Amino acid sequence: MTTTRPAADVERAHLMVRHVTELYYGADAEEAHTEVRKTPLDTGLQRVITSKLEVQPQTLMRKHRDYFGNVVHHFDVLEPHRALCITAESVVETTHAIACGPEAEPDRRSWEERWAEYLHPSPFVPDLPEYATIEHRVTPDLGAEEFTTALEELGAVLKRDFVYHPGLTEVDSSPAVFFEQGGGVCQDFSHVALGVLRRARVPARYASGYIYDPATDPAQSTLRGASASHAWVQAWHAELGWVGLDPTNDKLVDWQYVRVALGRDYSDVRPVRGVFRGSGEQTLSVAVEMTRLDR
Numbered sequence: 618m619t620t621t622r623p624a625a626d627v628e629r630a631h632l633m634v635r636h637v638t639e640l641y642y643g644a645d646a647e648e649a650h651t652e653v654r655k656t657p658l659d660t661g662l663q664r665v666i667t668s669k670l671e672v673q674p675q676t677l678m679r680k681h682r683d684y685f686g687n688v689v690h691h692f693d694v695l696e697p698h699r700a701l702c703i704t705a706e707s708v709v710e711t712t713h714a715i716a717c718g719p720e721a722e723p724d725r726r727s728w729e730e731r732w733a734e735y736l737h738p739s740p741f742v743p744d745l746p747e748y749a750t751i752e753h754r755v756t757p758d759l760g761a762e763e764f765t766t767a768l769e770e771l772g773a774v775l776k777r778d779f780v781y782h783p784g785l786t787e788v789d790s791s792p793a794v795f796f797e798q799g800g801g802v803c804q805d806f807s808h809v810a811l812g813v814l815r816r817a818r819v820p821a822r823y824a825s826g827y828i829y830d831p832a833t834d835p836a837q838s839t840l841r842g843a844s845a846s847h848a849w850v851q852a853w854h855a856e857l858g859w860v861g862l863d864p865t866n867d868k869l870v871d872w873q874y875v876r877v878a879l880g881r882d883y884s885d886v887r888p889v890r891g892v893f894r895g896s897g898e899q900t901l902s903v904a905v906e907m908t909r910l911d912r
Contacts, residue, residue, distance in 0.1 A: 629872065775810060776864065848865075
């Protein structure tokens with residue numbers, strides 16, 4: 618069962634994503650070992666048409682899927698280098714549907730057992746009393762339509778009560794910092810939404826990827842987090858399956874989103890992680906470009 622929102626201007630779209638990560642070491646790194654999650658997922662809501670990953674300096678790459686089904690590329694650079702450039706380019710067909718129904722494969726386990734890892738605290742989503750201060754009415758026993766409406770209401774509350782402000786938090790900040798500062802970035806909004814939903818016994822997982830902004834003039838954009846990797850949450854419902862909510866933008870996830878990785882929280886989906894051996898200080902540069910091809 619595929620569920621869509623009414624009155625869609627776009628039912629399907631072809632979106633091209635170019636995501637470039639550049640690492641500079643200041644001095645020669647003798648070696649580096651890196652894993653990358655930048656390849657979009659094939660799901661019932663999107664289809665990967667093309668995808669490629671390039672690395673400079675060139676090296677052999679190995680690919681596998683992690684525990685959550687995400688595509689992971691791993692590579693080693695075993696020669697001195699001062700910079701590492703990782704470029705991912707993909708074309709993805711997306712749909713306006715917000716959910717594609719429960720999994721077709723039968724499972725004798727209860728939903729609490731099947732999705733236990735998305736019901737409990739995780740490294741970046743500890744159990745905090747502050748979650749109880751967020752007004753919402755999402756519960757696992759709501760009907761399908763009421764469930765999506767309640768998710769939208771939760772997104773509206775988070776957007777109303779907290780500010781989107783890069784610099785208030787760090788990449789490894791706890792949701793406690795988000796509450797203290799009164800805001801943060803998409804990662805923080807998503808971690809807090811996960812904590813609220815899990816506290817309500819709704820299975821919820823972290824999604825990373827990209828959001829396409831139709832506005833050609835940044836000054837006219839109404840979307841937050843569209844110029845970089847983006848994050849949102851997926852909440853599970855017995856009839857709908859996984860439903861995406863972008864709490865940063867108070868928006869159900871639709872054709873504008875490209876899904877790349879899923880996990881319990883950000884710790885499971887980092888686009889790039891690794892180690893290097895050298896005396897230089899690492900700096901990072903990231904650029905994301907999205908283009909709609911079917912206009």
